[in-house]
Every structure is written in C-alpha cells, then in structure tokens.
Amino acid sequence: MFVLPSNQKLRFLVLSGASLSSGLLLALSFPPLNYSLLSAFAVVPLMIALTHTHTWFERWLLGTLMGCVFWGGTCYWVYDVMHRYAHLSASAAMAIFIGFFVIKGIHSGLFAVLAGPLLKSPWAIPTISLAWVALEGTHQFIFTWLHLGNAAINMSVVARIAPYTGVYGLSFVLMVINTAVVILILKRPRKQLLWLSLPLLLYGLPGVPERRNGTETARLIQPNIHPDEVIQGRWTRQRATKHRTRMAVLSMDLESELTVDKPSMIIWPEYTIPAYYFDDPDFKMYIGELARQANAYMIFNTVEFSSTENGPRPLNSALTIDPNGDLVSHYSKRFLVPFGEFVPWPFSLVINRITVEAGDFLPGDDLSLAPIGDHTLGTFICYESVFAEGVREFVAAGAEVLVNISNDSWYGQTAARKQHLLIARMRALENQRWLLRATNDGITAIIDPGGRLQGWLPSFKEGVLTGHFNYESTLTWFSQFGEWFWWLSIAGTGLAIFVCRRTQSSL
Missing domain, CATH: 1.10.1760 (Arp2/3 complex 21 kDa subunit ARPC3)
Known part of the structure; x- marks a missing residue:
C-alpha cells in the first residue's frame, strides 16, 4: 500500500x-x-x-x-x-x-x-x-x-x-x-x-483467419464532397448535374491507367447531398442506366419519406439495384445518430438539427438483405457499425458479405474517422465476413474476415478503390448467439x- x-x-x-x-x-x-x-x-x-x-x-x-x-x-x-x-x-x-x-x-x-x-x-x-x-x-x-x-x-x-x-x-x-x-x-x-x-x-x-486474396471484385467510390457545399446552400441543379457526371466517370473507372477486373458491384457512400430515388425520376433513370452500362450491382444511399401522423418524415436508406437497373433491395437505417438524425431529449429543447434534413429522421424497422446473384449481402449505414448486435443480425439472416456506407465528413480532420474505422474492423472480425466500406471523404476500405485492411483510400481525396473479396457462409459463435x-x-x-x-x- x-x-x-x-x-x-x-x-x-x-x-x-x-x-x-x-x-x-x-x-x-x-x-x-x-x-x-x-x-x-x-x-x-x-x-x-x-x-x-x-x-x-x-x-x-x-x-x-x-x-x-x-x-x-x-x-x-x-x-x-x-x-x-x-x-x-x-x-x-x-x-x-x-x-x-x-x-x-x-x-x-x-x-x-x-x-x-x-x-x-x-x-x-x-x-x-x-x-x-x-x-x-x-x-x-x-x-x-x-x-x-x-x-x-x-x-x-x-x-x-x-x-x-x-x-x-x-x-x-x-x-x-x-x-x-x-x-x-x-x-x-x-x-x-x-x-x-x-x-x-x-x-x-x-x-x-489468415490473410488471403478474394476472387470477387468490388469498386468503392469516394467522391470527397464537403458538407459545407450543401449546408451553405451552394448545392445547385448545375452542381448536381456536374456531380452525377463525375460519379459516372468514377463508377466506370474511366480515368484509371491500370487494367483491373470488372467489378460485380459498385458501392457509393452515404451522401451529404440530397438524393431521392423514389421522388426524382431523373435520378432514378440515371442510376439505373449506370448499372446497365457497368453491368454491375449498384449499392447507394437515398433519402425517402414516410407518412406519419405529424406529416412526412425522412428515412436514411440503402438501395441495391441489379445490372438490369431494377431495385432488388431496400433497407432503412434502424439505429440513428444522436444529434445527427435525431436529437435526444432534453437537448432537443435547445438544438433542432445538424445536417440539412437531420433532427427528425424516422428509424427503419425491417432487416433487409440484398440478393447478389446466388449470394446475399447486408448493408448497414454509417453509425450502425457501432452496434455489434445490429450488424450480427445481418449475418445471422444470411449475409455472406457486409457493406458499410458512411459519411464521416462531419468529423473534419479529427481522429473520429480513424476510430470509426477501428470499430468497423471489429464487426468484420466478430462475424468473419469481408466488409466493404465506402465513405464520402474517408476512410474508404476493404476489410478482410480477420479485421485487417486489404486496401484503403486516404481521407479528403476523391478516389476509387477496386479490390477483391469473397462470399463467406460459415457462422461464428457470435453471429449465431450475439x-x-x-x-x-x-x-x-x-x-x-x-x-x-x-x-x-x-x-
């Protein structure tokens, strides 16, 4: 003593x-x-x-x-x-x-x-x-x-x-x-x-699990859009059109000087910009045509609205369309971000919202998997990566690969994005699944079943990460029993x- x-x-x-x-x-x-x-x-x-x-x-x-x-x-x-x-x-x-x-x-x-x-x-x-x-x-x-x-x-x-x-x-x-x-x-x-x-x-x-190369190919897009462009009201129709053109170039990887395998899926991040698949016919046509040209599944983020007693409320959703441009999966975020997508009481008395549409999001209530040919995929959105039980449920339901779409631009140049990646790596290890993580401005990464990074993109830079993964079907003890x-x-x-x-x- x-x-x-x-x-x-x-x-x-x-x-x-x-x-x-x-x-x-x-x-x-x-x-x-x-x-x-x-x-x-x-x-x-x-x-x-x-x-x-x-x-x-x-x-x-x-x-x-x-x-x-x-x-x-x-x-x-x-x-x-x-x-x-x-x-x-x-x-x-x-x-x-x-x-x-x-x-x-x-x-x-x-x-x-x-x-x-x-x-x-x-x-x-x-x-x-x-x-x-x-x-x-x-x-x-x-x-x-x-x-x-x-x-x-x-x-x-x-x-x-x-x-x-x-x-x-x-x-x-x-x-x-x-x-x-x-x-x-x-x-x-x-x-x-x-x-x-x-x-x-x-x-x-x-x-x-030992480090090994995958046989399937995915392309992850990191557009690097600063949230101030939206918050400060600078997101015009002209800027949106220019961005869509740019996303098409990145998705098709037209500027790459390397010969890479053709991807079976293209993954876009959670967005800072408004994207309304169900309410914008032009965007719906655009994303469908892009999937057909790439002959790949497209996984992307959208905002949709649900009618409630107090009027329409937004949901943060992840959609999957097949190479024919048809919608095959629709998942709405179940675990919302405090202060970002809802404001907990009593803080709601002094603060309304952070992002353009934040503060009144409606949580989803269904677990939805995406069929990718003969395989299945589970997509969770941003902050949901911190809920081990929520991610496990995708795997227990049959997900053979995990996708995390996220927008960590709100964190700026702080350590939060590295902390968030650290958490995502644990989800891959717990379930021994490949995790494909597409973010707006970093850190986009491909994580193997051992929780290791197989490839990543630096923060605050536009980029394309094309890498390999495998579909896994074995359930870990944690995947089964939570x-x-x-x-x-x-x-x-x-x-x-x-x-x-x-x-x-x-x-």
Whole structure:
C-alpha cells in the first residue's frame, strides 16, 4: 500500500491524479495516437486509488473523473460537430460537449463503486472484469462508441476470442490483465493470479483467419464532397448535374491507367447531398442506366419519406439495384445518430438539427438483405457499425458479405474517422465476413474476415478503390448467439454483488 498525505484534501487530490492518469492512458490507447498496449494497464492507477477510498461516493467521483477524461479525450470532436455543423455558439457547443462526457463518465463511476469492494475479494480478477463488461454494454442505450476491447484488434492472440464473444470478450481479457497487475502491486496472495490462466486459454482457440486474396471484385467510390457545399446552400441543379457526371466517370473507372477486373458491384457512400430515388425520376433513370452500362450491382444511399401522423418524415436508406437497373433491395437505417438524425431529449429543447434534413429522421424497422446473384449481402449505414448486435443480425439472416456506407465528413480532420474505422474492423472480425466500406471523404476500405485492411483510400481525396473479396457462409459463435457474453457478465456481476454484500458490511 502507498502512503498518502494525512490531509484529506491533499489525499483526495493525489487519488484524483491517479484517476486522471487512468483516463489519459485509456484515451492514448485509441486514435489519434493509438498506443493500444496501454489498454492492458490503463485502469491500474484508478483501481489502486480505489483501495484508499472509504465511501462509495469517493469511489464514484474517482471513476467518473476517469470516464470524463477518457470520453472527453477520445470524443473531443463532439464539440467541433456541434459548433461547426449545428451552428451552435461556442458556449452552447461546449455545454453540450461537457454534458456528453459527464454523462458518459457516470458509467465509469458506477464501475468504480462496484470495483472497490470487489478488489478485496479473492475473486477480484474475474468479478471486476465482468463488472467492466456489464457496464460497458449499457453505453448502447445512450451513445455507444469505443469499447476497451477495440484497442485489441491488432493483438492477434487476444483477437482470437472476438468471433465467440464479440468485442466484450476482448474487453474482459484486457481487464483481467489490468486487475492482475493491481493484485501484484498490492502483494495479494499469489494464488489469486491463477485467474491469469484465463487469457492463456486463448492459445487453444483457432487463430485469426489468415490473410488471403478474394476472387470477387468490388469498386468503392469516394467522391470527397464537403458538407459545407450543401449546408451553405451552394448545392445547385448545375452542381448536381456536374456531380452525377463525375460519379459516372468514377463508377466506370474511366480515368484509371491500370487494367483491373470488372467489378460485380459498385458501392457509393452515404451522401451529404440530397438524393431521392423514389421522388426524382431523373435520378432514378440515371442510376439505373449506370448499372446497365457497368453491368454491375449498384449499392447507394437515398433519402425517402414516410407518412406519419405529424406529416412526412425522412428515412436514411440503402438501395441495391441489379445490372438490369431494377431495385432488388431496400433497407432503412434502424439505429440513428444522436444529434445527427435525431436529437435526444432534453437537448432537443435547445438544438433542432445538424445536417440539412437531420433532427427528425424516422428509424427503419425491417432487416433487409440484398440478393447478389446466388449470394446475399447486408448493408448497414454509417453509425450502425457501432452496434455489434445490429450488424450480427445481418449475418445471422444470411449475409455472406457486409457493406458499410458512411459519411464521416462531419468529423473534419479529427481522429473520429480513424476510430470509426477501428470499430468497423471489429464487426468484420466478430462475424468473419469481408466488409466493404465506402465513405464520402474517408476512410474508404476493404476489410478482410480477420479485421485487417486489404486496401484503403486516404481521407479528403476523391478516389476509387477496386479490390477483391469473397462470399463467406460459415457462422461464428457470435453471429449465431450475439451478445451472450455481455448477458453472462451482467449475471456474473449480480452474483458477485450478492456475495459481496453477504461477506462485507456494505458496498
């Protein structure tokens, strides 16, 4: 144990410094710096500090402080989006940003409340790790983004567990290591370290799928359209016509000096510009003719409208048309972006919308696959990539390849687009599916079933990515059973709390 100042204010200041350092180490584990190995030790300072607390409130404050630093450090781009694209004043944008990371930080506070007494248990390593996972999963009900396990996507041994447990299993392994380090520092009985054998079991699992070349060809288009062109009212009919001509050139790859295989599908990104397939006969004719000329399936984004009691509301949809120009698949985004496509209460009292049509989107309610010849494809849109369960449902329903169309231009030159790509890579690994990711201005990429990048385009540049992939039909454990490990973690945490209450006077 460490000696702390006897003065209570100085003592808590030292403990707060430990908590701050944990938040900082967690933030450093992800882009932009991406020092992922730090994730295996980042929570250690907080847990050491928890052993010097006397009340649940002290633990809650320290944990919340760590969470605020982590979420504020990784999602600093929230302020820029609010200020630049929502046109909020600097003070209003900052208020929302602070509210965002404080609310997110509360999860870490709850973890600290639980972890404090659990650290006294001989079962500290598994129970604390389960508690982390249990609380980590609740982020999906507010705003989910990075999980601790995302940092381990490049750790080949740890990543082996992803097809079985999803990202939660990777978070669990990293927390096992974090807690074991604490047990060592506190000089607890060595027999508690036997729980370290859990990560060793990973060596008995099949390795991450080997890198291999695909036999099918896809062409992904990155048009690089800045959102200001639309927001500032500069998107005219003439500009739209010029853009459509440009997209045709890119889709046919007419300017390429290389000889490439003819693609079986052409994928456009989620758009910043208005595209109305169902309400614009000219656009419908244009996209159909392009599919016929390319003799390929076309996957693209459109805005459509649905009648409601309060009038028509937009849906963000992905459509697939076949080489004959006929519509064969229609999917509407089910998981909407907070502040982008809907504004959660109570923030809706002060902010209306961010994008041209954002703020009142209607979520889709059906899962739709696209037939591609004898195969099937599942397309999810932008932010839906953060919902492991939502992506898994496509694969469980029969998707043999995944497509993610996204528009990350709202993030500007921040690390958010790299973080988003990191998340998408985990979805490919969990389901062991090729993932074709087309974005407006980066990062467009082809991801293999091992979560590795097989090709990508740099951000903020117009480009065409033509690459290869395969259709895969084998279902992983995670694809079949979903977030079972999260539910197991909830049950395990509940049992640990019950036992802890029986053996200790209070939490």
